[in-house]
Amino acid sequence: MTSNFQRLPRPLKKAQQLASCRTVRIAVLGQGAVGKTETIYRHVFSVDGECVQFEVLDTAGQEEDTILIEEKIKWAEGFIIAYSVTDRCSFDEILRLRFLISHIHSGLKRHGDALPPVVIVANKKDLQYDRMVTTEEGSSIAQALKxxxxxxSARDSYEETVAVFSLLYREVASSGALSAFRRKVSSKLMDKIPRIHSTATASLSMRSFSLSSVKDFLTD
Structure with a gap:
């Protein structure tokens, strides 16, 4: 299922950040640029008129052991599985990552709680001459996984990236994944990861999928 990008969040004035916002934890999983310093980026904007603070953990491309990835999956309330259309190996990771999310959160699940939502995102669609995965292949695996x-293109269109996060928030809010039980899930590992608020100097030329790599939505 493909999506259009007509419903974008309204920018927030900086003073509005002081108001009470709903926080949602998002983990971006998948292969990507290796060697990054891991950070949780905080971004505040309005989704459907509601103030939302996104805490985005971009783990794509990091080599980590089973315990580390489990802690990060337990921490998150919604997931983006990202792959590059120019990298067949990153596409082949989708099924494994989807299984890990379901398996780990099934162990946390209480009666009546839904498993956290997952959105599948193909990045770098602007690199058509380097494409190795078709749009149809991506759509088909997403349909199979529901x-x-x-x-x-995270580099060329911040609107598209924002639309992904906005839809995922709606999925998280409607699924019940923002329950008190899930929100309390944390660990010493996750507490050590630095939190950084987005800045207006973020570069559009970066290939990271997290909102830190696109235009800032906070206005003076």
Whole structure:
């Protein structure tokens, strides 16, 4: 299922950050640029008129052991599985990552709680001459896994990236994944990861999928 990008969040004035916002934890999983310093980026904007603070943990491309990835999956309330249309190996990771999310959160699940939502995102659609995975292949695997699907260019269109996070928030809010039980899930490992608020100097030329790599939505 592909999505259009007509419903974008309204920018928030900086003073509005002081108001009470709903926080949602998002983990971006998948292969990507290796060697990054791991950070949780905080971004505040409005989704459907509601103030939302996204805490985005971009783990894509990091080599880590089973305990580390389990802690990060337990921490998150919603997931983006990202792959590059120019990298067949990153596409082949989708099924493994989807299984890990379901398996780990099934162990946390209480009666009546839904498993956290997952959105599948194909990045780098602007690199058509280097494409190795078709749009149809991405859409088909997303349909088989019953996940929303986007094909975007994080470098060229921040609107597309914001649309992904906005839809995922709606999925998280409607699924019950923001329960008190899930929100309390944490660990010493996750507490040590630095939290950084987005800045207006973020570069559009970066290939990271997290909102830190696109235009800032906070205005003076």
């Amino acid at each position: 996940c929303p699907f986007f094909e975007i």
